[in-house]
Amino acid sequence: MANVVSVERVTLTLGTTKVLDDLSLGVLTGERIGMVGRNGGGKTSLLRVLARAVPVDSGRVTHPSGLTVGMLTQQDTLDPAATVREAVLGDRAEHEWAGDARIRDVVDGLLGGLDAGAVGGWESVVGPMSGGERRRLALARLLVDDPDLLLLDEPTNHLDVEGVAWLADHLTRRRTRPDSALVTITHDRWFLDAVATTTWEVQGGQVNAFDGGYAAYVLAKAERARIAAVTEERRNNLLRKELAWLRRGPPARTSKPRFRIDAANALIEEEPPARDDVELMRFATTRLGKDVIDLERASLTLGVASDTPREILRDVTWRLAPGDRIGIVGVNGAGKSTLLRAIAGELTLVGGRRKVGKTVRLAFLSQEVRELEQLAGRRVIEALEDVRQFTQLGGKEISASQLAQRLGFTGARQQTLVGSLSGGERRRLQLVRLLLDEPNVLLLDEPTNDLDIETLTSLEDVLDGWAGTLLVVSHDRYLLERMCDRQVALLGDGAIRDLPGGVEQYLALWSEQQASRASGGVAGSARGGSTGGSGGASGATSAAGSAAPGSGAASAAGPTSAQVREARKEVARIDRALARLATREETVHRQMAEHATDHQAVLELNRELREIVDERETLELAWLEAAEVAG
Incomplete structure (x- = not known):
């Protein structure tokens, strides 16, 4: 080597x-x-x-x-x-x-x-x-x-x-x-x-x-910590002994040999500095009754008014129970984030209904950190105090300043402007503000984005003792298996599938679906069991290689020349639409920056931005389908 x-x-x-x-x-x-x-x-x-x-x-x-x-x-x-x-x-x-x-x-x-x-x-x-x-x-x-x-x-x-x-x-x-x-x-x-x-x-x-x-x-670090703890305990015993000896009264202290005083001072100087721990407190949760959130015969489609609507859910019944800890996996574009938004009530179902229990206090961590833009000119401690000035920790009431130190914003960092924080610090602040509101239903969309391992470990430790209902969308297998009791999958066919075998079963299903698409067959023959309590649609996944919208299915021998021409026109149309959306998105971002202090205006602009993102996702999916036919 x-x-x-x-x-x-x-x-x-x-x-x-x-x-x-x-x-x-x-x-x-x-x-x-x-x-x-x-x-x-x-x-x-x-x-x-x-x-x-x-x-x-x-x-x-x-x-x-x-x-x-x-x-x-x-x-x-x-x-x-x-x-x-x-x-x-x-x-x-x-x-x-x-x-x-x-x-x-x-x-x-x-x-x-x-x-x-x-x-x-x-x-x-x-x-x-x-x-x-x-x-x-x-x-x-x-x-x-x-x-x-x-x-x-x-x-x-x-x-x-x-x-x-x-x-x-x-x-x-x-x-x-x-x-x-x-x-x-x-x-x-x-x-x-x-x-x-x-x-x-x-x-x-x-x-x-x-x-x-x-x-x-982790094992090696734990062993090093154990050895350090033994050494530290031995040093602390010596330290206590020396300090007790030095404190036996002023007359006696003046007669002590100088080398004994120097030894005690050396021990004191060797005390390690306080750890800059990134520690999240265990937040109190309000009581959940037997009803949490139910989706009953729910159907959800994005881009209903467009030429290429995308079906996320089709006649699905899914009941969330108190204490459920569910991880959601799925192919890109299958609608994982959209499902969370529907559960949160941010999207309206096109069919069925969403039923929410009376005691539910819901918090939703989205992938956007733009909600902190309106706090860019405020300090970290002020951003926390906006939610709560005092809270309970370890049976004691502590101030927001003390809490900020426990969260890793030590020293001057708690006086730092939110706009100056790194991506990881902003994500951590976003999560802490969310948890400070003491929710009992928590939706996390890619919570690992921008978080380091120490913060993730602390988050998992917090949620170990958290008594609410948890839904997590993540590509982090370790986090899903560590934090959730079960996983479900979205494979783009309008159904929610239980995964008794966890992520490994999902990968096997996905591989089978890819193989079926490559051979022109129908995927999904080895699907997992349906979601508990679910009446979700159970139809097989559609065959791959969809023709351009409005052109009919391509034949086994491939698309006709007419279908190819139509598909190319569709690609060109969607390219123009995507360009217009990009211009709109830039305009909205600029307006959000100009109205950063106007909370209501920022909310309206953020709603418009989400509509743009949803429309873009629908157009991109349609573009891929048309491009497959256009060649």
């Missing part, structure tokens, strides 16, 4: 914060390193140092001659005018990449097959695509290039459960060159466990290395 990167006594300061402090480490060939640590702790800065993409204040970073480096950042760097083919394959000839099994695996796993069906075709333009689609393209380009040193900053962001499983398999089985190395920042603990041979914990400008993935890291 040879060194791929050598970091020697590197120091890096950003602003007034020393991010890396006299750090020395190396990356060896064959290593797969997972990097964890608190948001703002220096993980991304270290990744950029390894890539030599940022100058260091002191020390040296060396690469061997001829080393190729590829880095996936969290910023979008793709050329918006490029096509999918140019963005992913560059100038490679078709026979060159199509004949390479590794590249075909990347295309299948991230882009939906050799015709790039998941992104609308090879010749589609990058510009109008969503952030998640562009990130898939950037990741695909890196994996196609296959550099010697692969640096990935949160590669699982915007990937669904099956995408995360594919990526882990690709990195551990397909990308096996002995002269290559991988370093990835991730908060996805299942992915970390599946991929990493070594875990780096970045903390206080230093890196602590642990052999193995997340499970091994």
Whole structure:
């Protein structure tokens, strides 16, 4: 094993914060390193140092001659005018990449097959695509290039459960060159466990290395904590003894040998500083009766007024019980977030009814953090006091200031303006404000976004003792299996399916559905049992390869020339509609910034923005269907 990167006594300061402090480490060939640590702790800065993409204040970073480096950042760097083919394959000839099994695996796993069906075709333009689609393209380009040193900053962001499983398999089985190395920042603990041979914990400008993935890291850290606790207890005993001796009265103290006083002072100085814990309190919950939220013979369709409505639910009965802890998984576009919004009452059912128990206090953590924009000019402590100035913790009443310290906003951070917080801190503040309202029904849409592992662990600990009903949409398998008692799936056929076998059963169902679509068959023959208490529709998933809207189903021999022409017209129409939506969305964002202090105006604009997002999702799905026929 040879060194791929050598970091020697590197120091890096950003602003007034020393991010890396006299750090020395190396990356060896064959290593797969997972990097964890608190948001703002220096993980991304270290990744950029390894890539030599940022100058260091002191020390040296060396690469061997001829080393190729590829880095996936969290910023979008793709050329918006490029096509999918140019963005992913560059100038490679078709026979060159199509004949390479590794590249075909990347295309299948991230882009939906050799015709790039998941992104609308090879010749589609990058510009109008969503952030998640562009990130898939950037990741695909890196994996196609296959550099010697692969640096990935949160590669699982915007990937669904099956995408995360594919990526882990690709990195551990397909990308096996002995002269290559991988370093990835991730908060996805299942992915970390599946991929990493070594875990780096970045903390206080230093890196602590642990052999193995997340499970091994937790075990090793617990053992280190146990040893430290034994040492600390021994030191505390000595400290108490020395302090008791020093406090035996002023006359006696003046006659004590000087070395004894120095020894006691040394012990005091060695006391570790208070931990900057990210700890969420256990919030009181109001009592839930037997009725929580029921969907009775519910049907839900997005884009009813459009030419291409999308069915999310069809005649589904689903009853949530007190204490239910349910994880929701499903393919992208199946309507997971839409289902949560329907349960929350933000969307109106097109059929059936939503029944809510009298004692329900519902809280909904959406993927949007724009609700904090109206608080951008306020301080963290004020944002908490807006919800509640005092609360109960451990049987005692504590102030919002004390609570802010317990939540990781220590020292001056609780006086920081909300608008200056990092993405992870804003997400944490959003979640805490939500929980401070003491809900007993909690809907979480991708709660892992922007949260570090320490915060996620604290959140799980809070919810372990939380006595309400919980629904979670997430691609984080570890969180779903840790936090929820059962999982259900949306596969895009209007039904909600129970998954007694958990995420593994969902992946098997999804694989079968993909295989059935590829062969033109009907998917869903091995579906899981129907949801408890559910009268949901049980029809089989429709065959793949839908024809363009209004053109009738394509024949087994393929679409006719007339169908292709109609599909191309549909693609052009939708492209124009998407461009208009993009302009509207920019206008709404600008208006939200201008009216940040007008709460009512922001609410109205946010409602309009959600309508735009829903319409765009419907149009994108229709675009994909038409593009499949247009070729």
